[in-house]
Amino acid sequence: MLKTLFLTTPGTSLHLEGDTVRIHHPEKPGRNVLPLVRIDQFVVWRGVEVSNELMHRCAKDSRGITWLSRNGRFLHRTTGPQNGNPVVRLEQVRAYDDSRRLELAKAFLAGKIQNYRQLLLRTARDASGERKEKLREIAQRHAESLQTLSESPSVSEVLGVEGKAGQDYFQEGMPKLAPGVFPGRNRRPPQDTFNCLLSFGYGMLRVAVEGALEQVGLDPYIGYLHGVRSGQPSLALDLMEEFRAMLVDRLVATLYNRGQVKPAHTESLPSGEVRLTDEGRTMFLEQWSKARERSWRHSELGRDVPAATLPLIQARFLARYLRGDQPGYTPWIAS
Structure with missing residues (x-):
């Protein structure tokens, strides 16, 4: 690798x-x-x-x-010369204007919500009492969100499902993953250490996903769930959704639960922004690199693969679907 x-x-x-x-x-x-x-x-x-x-x-x-x-x-x-067959990009644009946009938006969000559930249920196995019950309750709400998602007739309604699932996860679920340290999601800029690590981790994930999309010849800026906006890598943000919970959120919560996050890892600026110090960046990148070597089960391939290869595998599956080489796109779900 x-x-x-x-x-x-x-x-x-x-x-x-x-x-x-x-x-x-x-x-x-x-x-x-x-x-x-x-x-x-x-x-x-x-x-x-x-x-x-x-x-x-x-x-x-x-x-x-x-x-x-x-x-x-x-x-x-x-990067160098654009890789891939230009037919893939033509189909990527056409899919934005036909029924495939809704289908892909649902698939990306289904992957995100399913992995929310996986992370919450895995944490619940080692929890007890009220914490265990709350984690299971939120996971059940996400199961209901998946049913609503499958019946959603438009991208705008899909975005509504995303908003509700994200609210349940960040307002009630995330505080149970690392008790006592998550004050609620904030960003641009992050105002506490936990959110600083989340944002930094999402940035590393974006680098990996955007590189994978370019490698298979897809345009990172033409997406389906996130639409098309000037300067926004919408397809990269789409594909990131199925990886956020298990590859970034889980890592940050684990660092806290193991006591690996120290005061020296971040600093507060007069503006209120919290950012990583050189020591904090080194710590996180070391842990991120180790996490990328961990193997995860990939149900479509029927075998375990390193986390670092997941974005490229899924980007290839997406390109195959857009070319018409396979009937649908299946998001990666941790198992």
Whole structure:
């Protein structure tokens, strides 16, 4: 499995050296070289320099480079020539204007709600008393939401189901996943450590999903559940939905429940924004990389696959559906 290389330290520079990347920082002597063949993509923070030669080589190899701000917000991304058959993109656009848009919107949201339920029910197994009963109650409400979703005749009604399911999850379910530390969802900017970690995790997930869509030749900006809006990677946001709960929310709750989140991992700005420190970014990226190596069951493939491959697998299934090579799109559901 290829790795994503994360570079966060300002002053770091990356250089092409044959078929390797050389990583240099003036305060860290020594020769640090990695084979390019082992690297799937680069994710670099503002303050990290990438040489022109390395960018040209990555473009040639269709190896993405994503730049993020110091608090993990997406800035821009470079890739090589567009992959995939242009027929897929034509069908992607056509599907937005026919019955497939509603079908796909339902599928993405069904995956999201099902994985909400899976996370809540898994947590309930190890809980007791009122906490256990509350988790099961919310999971049952999500089961009812799935029934409403299946009967929804329009995308606007699908969005209504999404709003209700999300409200149940974040207002009542999430506080039970990590008791005493989740004050409610807030973002843009996050105003507490838990939401800061969630937003950062969703940012890492976006990088993975957007890269997977580009790799199979789909346009990340033409979506179905999230529609089409200028500057919004709607299809990436669509595909992210089925992964948020199990790949990001579960990780953040686990970090809290294990006592791995420390005061030194975040800092508060005068504006009220809470952001990760260098130490916090390092901690989260280490845990995120480990979580990406964990295997999950994939029912469509009938085998276990690493978490890091899930976005690419689902992007391929989506492309096959749009091309007409398979009758429908089935979201990934944890089992």
